[in-house]
Amino acid sequence: MNDRYGYGSDVLATDWRAPRGGRAQQVAAERGLVVEDVDTGWCGAVVGVERAGGMQVVHLEDRRGRRKGFPLGPGFLVDGRPVVLTRPEDRESSTRLAQARQAAARTASGSVRVGGSPARVASGSRIWVEGRHDAELVEKVWGDDLRVEGVVVEMLDGVDDLASLIRGFAPTRDRRLGILVDHLVPGTKETRIVQQAERVSPWVRILGHPYVDVWQSVKPSRLGREAWPVIERGRSWKHGVLAELGWPHRSQTDVALGWKRILSTVRSYSDLEPTLLASVEELIDFVTVPPPHEE
Incomplete structure (x- = not known):
């Protein structure tokens, strides 16, 4: 046509x-x-x-x-x-949704989330921390990872008798022990205790952070500050910090509520100081992944 x-x-x-x-x-x-x-x-x-x-x-x-x-x-x-x-x-909504999905694919520690995997039965290895606040912070950021690995975090009531506690645990190559210690800086009582405890077993790794308390491992910017308050010697550090922040600070209940308020500002590993991150990550590696020369 x-x-x-x-x-x-x-x-x-x-x-x-x-x-x-x-x-x-x-x-x-x-x-x-x-x-x-x-x-x-x-x-x-x-x-x-x-x-x-x-x-x-x-x-x-x-x-x-x-x-x-x-x-x-x-x-x-x-x-x-x-x-x-x-x-x-x-x-913009589509972008935000995509970002939210990407964030959901990772744990608070930044690890890739293992979907549909049940928590592993607890292994023999353990991570010890000094107190409840340390344990709650580790759980919030690394809890998903530790459940996948089957590692349990347990609280210590101080480290004064640490060497004896390690002997009682009797760590082995397949039943390792990682310990996180507060205020681990040269010349302190904690450093002397750790040096003695490390001689008990080669299957123990003791690491720490330089902060007076694990509270300080949370970046002060999460509280709208440039730095944590400096508390003079002889004054209760936690009560003093709460007072400087203008929060209730007279009782142990006030301390507990103050910590909950601080902990609520932690969204992921990026809200914590690098020193604590490095120590916790190394302890997790130690109790879960044997070094190549030991396999």
Whole structure:
């Protein structure tokens, strides 16, 4: 057949009703996007989208700095092509959803989450920490990882008799012991105790952090501060910190509630100081993964 008018062999096979400029495509009204209103010819960059008078309005600013609002939707051109402007939040919501899904794929420690895997039966190895607050912090950040590995965290009531406790545990190559100690700095009582305890068994690893208390391992920025308060000698450190923060601080109940408040600010490993992170990660590796030369 002679295609005199360029329709092709089948007129109905094409979108013959489409306007000359093409059908309108949906485009998010991102800030800075240059568009033209078809009815008025107003051309300008998107400077915002808001709800006004029961409708969504897009505000455009022309090259002279003048602004004008138009109903969000059809009736605009971008580079001469018809578009339907949509709220930019639609795209942002998709981005936030993708970020949330990505975050959910990892544990608070940053490890890849093992989906559908039940907690392993507890192994013989253990990690000991000095107190309840240490245990609660380790559980919040590393709990998922430890359950997968079957490692139990247990609390010590101080470290004064640490060597004797290690002998009672009787660690072996397959039943290791990792210990996290507070305020482990040169010249302290804790350092002398650890040096003695390390001689008990080669299957024990004792690490620590330099902070007076595990509270200080939480970055002060999580509390809106540049640094933790400095408490003078002779004053209860925890009670003093709570007082400096302006929180209730007179009783042990106040201390417990203060810690809960601090712990609630911890979302993941990124909210903790690197010194604590390094120590806990090394202890977990020690009690779960034998070094290659020992296999």
